[in-house]
Amino acid sequence: MSWVADLRLAVRQLRRSPGYTAAAxxxxxxxxxxxxxxxxVVRAVLLxxxxxxxxxxxxxxWQVESGAGQGVVELTYRHLREWTAAGAPFxxxxxxxxxxxxxxxxxxxxxxxxxxxxxSAGFFDTLGVAPILGRALRADxxxxxxxxxxxxxxxxxxxxxxxxxxxxxxxxxxSGQPTEILGVMPAGLDFPRGAEFWIPSVPVLASGAAENVSxxxxxxxxxxxxxxxxxxxxxxxxxxxxxxxxxxxQSTPGRLEWGDHAVVxxxxxxxxxxxRPALWLLWASVVVLLLIACANLSGLLLTRVAxxxxxxxxRLALGASRATIARLWxxxxxxxxxxxxxxxxxxxxxxxxxxxxxxxxxxPRLDSVSIDLVVALFSxxxxxxxxxxxxxxxxxxxxxxxxxxxxxxxxxxTAARGSLNARSVLxxxxxxxxxxxxxxxxxxxxxxxxxxxxxxxxxxxxxLSLQVDTENTAEPQRAWMQRYLERARALPDVESAxxxxxxxxxxxxxxxxxxxxxxxxxxxxxxxxxxxxTLNYQTxxxxxxETMRIRLVxxxxxxxRDTADGPRVAIVSESTxxxxxxxxxxxxxxxxxxxxxxxxxxxxxxxxxxxxxxxxYRGIDEAQLDIYDPAMQVxxxxxxxxxxxxxxxxxxxxxxxxLALELDADAIVDDITPMDAIVRRAQAPWRLSxxxxxxFAGLAxxxxxxxxxxxxxLDVAHRxxxxxxRLALGAxxxxxxxxxxxxxxxxxxxxIVTGLAAAWFGTRLMQSLxxxxxxxxxxxxxxxxxxxxxxxxxxxxxxxxxxxLVEPQVLFRGQ
Numbered sequence: 001m002s003w004v005a006d007l008r009l010a011v012r013q014l015r016r017s018p019g020y021t022a023a024a025x026x027x028x029x030x031x032x033x034x035x036x037x038x039x040x041v042v043r044a045v046l047l048x049x050x051x052x053x054x055x056x057x058x059x060x061x062w063q064v065e066s067g068a069g070q071g072v073v074e075l076t077y078r079h080l081r082e083w084t085a086a087g088a089p090f091x092x093x094x095x096x097x098x099x100x101x102x103x104x105x106x107x108x109x110x111x112x113x114x115x116x117x118x119x120s121a122g123f124f125d126t127l128g129v130a131p132i133l134g135r136a137l138r139a140d141x142x143x144x145x146x147x148x149x150x151x152x153x154x155x156x157x158x159x160x161x162x163x164x165x166x167x168x169x170x171x172x173x174x175s176g177q178p179t180e181i182l183g184v185m186p187a188g189l190d191f192p193r194g195a196e197f198w199i200p201s202v203p204v205l206a207s208g209a210a211e212n213v214s215x216x217x218x219x220x221x222x223x224x225x226x227x228x229x230x231x232x233x234x235x236x237x238x239x240x241x242x243x244x245x246x247x248x249x250q251s252t253p254g255r256l257e258w259g260d261h262a263v264v265x266x267x268x269x270x271x272x273x274x275x276r277p278a279l280w281l282l283w284a285s286v287v288v289l290l291l292i293a294c295a296n297l298s299g300l301l302l303t304r305v306a307x308x309x310x311x312x313x314x315r316l317a318l319g320a321s322r323a324t325i326a327r328l329w330x331x332x333x334x335x336x337x338x339x340x341x342x343x344x345x346x347x348x349x350x351x352x353x354x355x356x357x358x359x360x361x362x363x364p365r366l367d368s369v370s371i372d373l374v375v376a377l378f379s380x381x382x383x384x385x386x387x388x389x390x391x392x393x394x395x396x397x398x399x400x401x402x403x404x405x406x407x408x409x410x411x412x413x414t415a416a417r418g419s420l421n422a423r424s425v426l427x428x429x430x431x432x433x434x435x436x437x438x439x440x441x442x443x444x445x446x447x448x449x450x451x452x453x454x455x456x457x458x459x460x461x462x463x464l465s466l467q468v469d470t471e472n473t474a475e476p477q478r479a480w481m482q483r484y485l486e487r488a489r490a491l492p493d494v495e496s497a498x499x500x501x502x503x504x505x506x507x508x509x510x511x512x513x514x515x516x517x518x519x520x521x522x523x524x525x526x527x528x529x530x531x532x533x534t535l536n537y538q539t540x541x542x543x544x545x546e547t548m549r550i551r552l553v554x555x556x557x558x559x560x561r562d563t564a565d566g567p568r569v570a571i572v573s574e575s576t577x578x579x580x581x582x583x584x585x586x587x588x589x590x591x592x593x594x595x596x597x598x599x600x601x602x603x604x605x606x607x608x609x610x611x612x613x614x615x616x617y618r619g620i621d622e623a624q625l626d627i628y629d630p631a632m633q634v635x636x637x638x639x640x641x642x643x644x645x646x647x648x649x650x651x652x653x654x655x656x657x658x659l660a661l662e663l664d665a666d667a668i669v670d671d672i673t674p675m676d677a678i679v680r681r682a683q684a685p686w687r688l689s690x691x692x693x694x695x696f697a698g699l700a701x702x703x704x705x706x707x708x709x710x711x712x713x714l715d716v717a718h719r720x721x722x723x724x725x726r727l728a729l730g731a732x733x734x735x736x737x738x739x740x741x742x743x744x745x746x747x748x749x750x751x752i753v754t755g756l757a758a759a760w761f762g763t764r765l766m767q768s769l770x771x772x773x774x775x776x777x778x779x780x781x782x783x784x785x786x787x788x789x790x791x792x793x794x795x796x797x798x799x800x801x802x803x804x805l806v807e808p809q810v811l812f813r814g815q
Contacts, residue, residue, distance in 0.1 A: 010332040020304060021336070023706070024297050028340025028386055030699050031293035033347030034286040036371065036379045038692075040348070041355055042279050043378075044369040046272065051186045053128025054230070057091075058267040059237055061224040062098070063259025065534050071622060072509040073259035073534065074098045074220035077202075080120070083224070086244040089237050090226035094122035098223055099507045100195055101204075104469060104668060106173040107160065113469055113668050114174075116150070117192050118201035118221070124151070126225050127191070133157075134168035134183030141182075142200035148179040152197040154187040160196075191271060193364055220258065220513070223270075234264040257530045273508075274685040275363050277768045282689065285440065285696045288433045290382065294389040295426040295433075296703045299710065301333065302426075333387045341383035345371065348379070358691055360684035428751040430704040434697070435755025435788060440763055441697035442780040443773055448690045450772035451683060457573075457615030457623070458504060458548040460675035462495075464649035465503050466641050468660050469668040477637045478564075484663055485541060488643060491655050495644040498544030499631065501537075502617065503640040504675075505682050509618045512537040514627065517592040517603075518580060533579055536617055536624035537593075539638045540571075541631040545612060547644045555587045555610035562630035569633075570606035573614045573626035586611050591627070597635035620682040621771050642675070649674040689769055701788070704751075705795040712744050712799045744796045752788055756781060 014021040052058070063073040080095055100115035121142035130136065131151065141149050152167075161167050171178045179199075206216055228237055241262035249255055269276060348371055359366055470480050481499055488497040502511055514537040521528050544550075545557040553574055562569055570591065577586035589608045595601060606629070614623040631638035645652045653672050660667040680687070763775040773780070 007331055007335065009328060010335050013332060014335065017304070020300055024300055024336045025340045025343065027293045027296050027300075027703060028337060028383075029343035029347055031286070031290040032341050032344030032379060032382055032386065033351055034696060034699070035290055035382050036345060036348035036375055037351035037355060038279070038283045038286045039378050040352060040371055040375045041359075041366075041369050042283050043374065045363060045365050046268070046276060046279060048365065048368075050191070051129060051188045052191075052267075054227075055267050057227055057230055057232075058127070059226050059228055059234060059264050060096075060267060060270040061226060061237070061241065061262055061264050064261065064263055065259045066261075071619065072098065072263075073513070074510070075222045075224055075258070076217055076220045077120070077222075078217035079258070080222075080224055082248055083241065083244055086248065088226070088244060089228055089232060089240045091229060092122060092126040093224060093226040094126040095120040095201065095222040096123060096192060096225050097201065097221055099510045100192060102469075103174040104176075105160070106176075111666060111668060113467075113670055114156075114196045115194050116197045116199060117195040118204055119198050120202075120222075121200060123198065123225065124185075126227050127189075128227075129185060129189055131183035132186050133165070134181070136183055137198070137200055142202045144202060144206040146200060146203040148174070148177050148199075148203065149182050150174070150179050150197045150199045151183045151185060152181055153185055153189065153195065155190075156196040157184045190364065191267075193271065218256075225267075234266060238262050238264040271364060274768060275359070277766070278685045278689045281440070281766060281769065282692050282696075285437055285693060288437055289696050289700050290386060291389075292430045292433050292700045292703050294386050295430045296707045297336070297386070298389070299426045299430075299707050301329075334384075337383045337387035340386075341379055344383075345376065345379055348375075355688065355692070358684065358688040360681050363684075424747040427704070427707050427747045428754065430700075430707050431748060431751025431788070431792070432755035432758060434700040434704040435752055435784060436759045436762060437693070437697035437700045438784045438788065439756070439759035439780060440766060441693040442784050443763060443766060443770055443775065443777060444686070444689045444693045446773045446777065446780060447769065447771040448683075448686045451620065451686055454616070454620065454771075455613075456504070456620070456679065457613045458550050458675075460679045462645050462647070462649055463547065463675040464643045464645060464652060464656070465671070465673050465675050465678065466643075466653070466656060466669055467671040468639050468641055469670075470639070470660075470664050470666075477639070478631050478634075480663065481541065481631065481638060481641075484660060485543060485641070487659055487663070488641070488656060489543070491652065491659065493646045493652055495646055496543055496547040497641065497643045498547045499541045499638045499641045500544050501539040501631075501636055501638050501640065503642060503678075504548075504615055504617050505620065505678050506640065507618070509622075511618050511624070514593050516580075516627070519590045523592075533625055535576060535627045537627055537629070538617070539596075539629045539631045539634050539636050541638055544642065547642050548615075549644075550615060551613035553611040553613060554585070555608070557610055557612070558628075558630045563632050566633070568604055568606045569609045569630060571610040571612055571628040572608055573612055573624075575614050575623060576625040576627055577608075577611050579625055593627075595634065596629070600635075620679070686769065686771070701791065705791050708744065708748065708792055709795040709799060712796045741796055741800055744800075748792050748796070752785070756785070 049055075062075060064071060065073050075095070077095065080093060084090070084093060097118040101118055102113050102115050105112050105114050119137070121137045121139045124130070124136040132154070134151075136151060137149070141147065150172075152161075157163060157167060164170075167181055168183060169180065171180050173179070185198075201222075202216065205219060205221075226237070238261075241264070245262070249257065272279075352369065352371065356366060356369060468481070468484065470477055485497050485499060488494055513534040515529065515534055516532055517523055517529060518532070521532075523529070540558060542558045542560060542562070545552065555571075557571065558569075572580070572586055580586070580591070581589055586608045587610070590605050591608065592603050592605045595604045612626075612628075615626060616623055617626065618624055641656070643649070643652060643656060650672075657669045657672075660669045759781075760776060766775060
């Protein structure tokens, strides 16, 4: 018989069993669709290579100050210089700014704010990337008062300069300064993410007066990017850096301390953040789902093989070989897999749209996700693998068919029992894998609930955030901003308005840190100063706290009294007050810290006039120690405006933008975003994990429940004569039901215990995605166990109960 004939026969057989066909096809379609969708995301975001030499050997380093809750303590040129001299484990190293800086490009009569990365001269050499045009940065570019130069990204070259082949050597206007373009980097280089160009950082930090050179050692705004030898672990690098720091502290009395210890992350961990473990875990979950689907399909096929034994026996009696029988079953399995895979690809498109919608918009390379040829080939491989996995046990059972056994009464005994035993094992596997996914989903649900309950310290509803650049105005920025806010508060639908230096969740874990000196502490006591925590520094205008609805605990917020000529004051958060003055009232206390103003004394005393609630500025899952200066008393630009509206925040965007242009025709207003959208973006990795894990866990356990239902139904069908005899002899229906449930209960119990044990160890891989819950959270395990018990109980009871309700004479007639 040819393959064509086999295919025709397989089609007829599937058409004769529509229930089995639908169940098998949909089972595979769901699993293959999920695998294809998640694979396309993982491939585009995580697996597609960056144009960087051996990225697996690159690490990003910073420090932490655990006592102050500082998850990121930024580094300086001093750290790179000292670590290099002391024998840091880097083959090459450089600095890269911890967050993107911005400049205004004036080009073709338009002014546009662009984001760029400040880097040290060896940045591109450390990455191992060469420009496609021109040259990269050199050491003589990264010097005080050095030339204004830039290396631009491929995207900027294409989008803003129409791929001009003669762009190298041309000058562009960045924030009023002519800047020469040195080179163009290759396509795909997007590190740090979103940087349109790279400039040497020393000319920025040490421009102007010669004394500004000292800022290189005192201003921490960098990560250290290092290339290590192949095979060297992050733990080994971390240990060596901490050892170097300890040696330097011991050999250099009075050395300015920075963080407690080093943090070292691979480049991939640093670039992708919490999205990386979320995507890997999602892919692991869909692989588990695929295994469950294969086990389910294998169980369905076992049932078909058992029921087709007589038919296969007839074929053997008529001269067919066992190979022919096996080929017939293999054809049917492959046909089911191909149909399921085709439908699965269509499902993958819909699931892919859901993943992209749930993921944060700033996930690297998310815009390139698609179902392309590579994904289609991957899906084809998954289809073949699924067919082989699902067919192993049924094909083995079909290969054992004998003519006498297939045509005799043993069909109801040995063959049936072998099929049931095999299905019982497969059911245990399904339930175990489903329990693992249910536990993972439960932990993610609890984490997301904890995240939702987190007190952000502000109310994001009906608040619009926008950034206003006014660097070309004649008056000081703080005076202009005061006029702008006064006019903004008078606009229709505006309830209140204020401005802040860095709005909440703006730069992730990065912010402005400041050290303070308390009254009674000596400025010459280095140990005492180093013991004081680093505070998260902010400047705010009157109206900011009211607009964000930041809770006032004691004292007052900033108002019209806090001018440049007035007494210097400050506001601290509750956590800061407790840390600096435990058990005491912070109001009236004084702190000394940097003035952040040119032409003034470097440091000055402030009186604490208010205590406000903690605000999540640097991360949705971590609070900092905050301190605020009045915007009118410092030189830093307070340019992040927040406006509370009476209606939709975006409805006020046009009026706010027009007002800025009315006050300054060259003003740039951008980054216009509702605060609740900013919060949702910060929650995106958890939200994506939540919905995907719930979907996959639900599908997985649904398949396991169907498998249990069909197993019990098959057991009941093969024991009809036994039940008829027992009922005729006076057995109670409850006894029949209990016996059926006990037999199924063994497989269920094995699956549950195995699944709980696997989850107990496996969920530790989810630690980075958990918020306020441990991987071995007992409440989650108890809830999963209860849910599993209810569902499997119902799935087993329904077919078992049917056997007990049928009259014996009906059962005998069925024989």
